[in-house]
Amino acid sequence: xxxxxxxxxxxxxxxxxxxxxxxxxxxxxxxxxxxxxxxxxxxxxxxxxxxxxxxxxxxxxxxxxxxxxxxxxxxxxxxxxxxxxxxxxxxxxxxxxxxx
Numbered sequence: 001x002x003x004x005x006x007x008x009x010x011x012x013x014x015x016x017x018x019x020x021x022x023x024x025x026x027x028x029x030x031x032x033x034x035x036x037x038x039x040x041x042x043x044x045x046x047x048x049x050x051x052x053x054x055x056x057x058x059x060x061x062x063x064x065x066x067x068x069x070x071x072x073x074x075x076x077x078x079x080x081x082x083x084x085x086x087x088x089x090x091x092x093x094x095x096x097x098x099x100x
Contacts, residue, residue, distance in 0.1 A: 016088075016095035023065075023091050030064045031057055042088040050086070058084060070099030 024037035027046075031053070044050035047058060058080075062073035071094050077083070083093045 016092040019091040019095055020087055023094065024087055026064055026068060027051075027061055027087075030060060040087055042091070043086050045086055046084045046090065053084075065094060068100065069094055069097075071097045 020042050021037055024040040024042075027033065027040070028035060028037045033051075040051060046053050048054075053061070059075070062075075065071050065073065073080075073083070079093075082089060084090055
């Protein structure tokens with residue numbers, strides 16, 4: 001009997017890391033934050049501690065990302081905590097979901 005190959009684990013897209021500085025710049029400009037995109041730690045939380053964004057900021061980011069990348073983010077999405085955990089997680093989500 002031939003052995004069936006296990007499907008490879010899905011790794012984050014290669015362009016996810018490349019999106020991090022782009023998304024950081026979008027966040028800084030879109031929210032008019034008093035810092036540079038390079039100052040955003042890609043592993044730090046976006047919400048609450050870390051960058052200190054609130055729910056209104058997250059809604060604004062969702063709108064910006066929708067316009068720039070075609071990614072539709074919903075306020076009731078069950079994975080929002082994971083998606084917005086950090087810039088790195090957010091970039092991975094956008095890289096997979098983008099249509100533009």
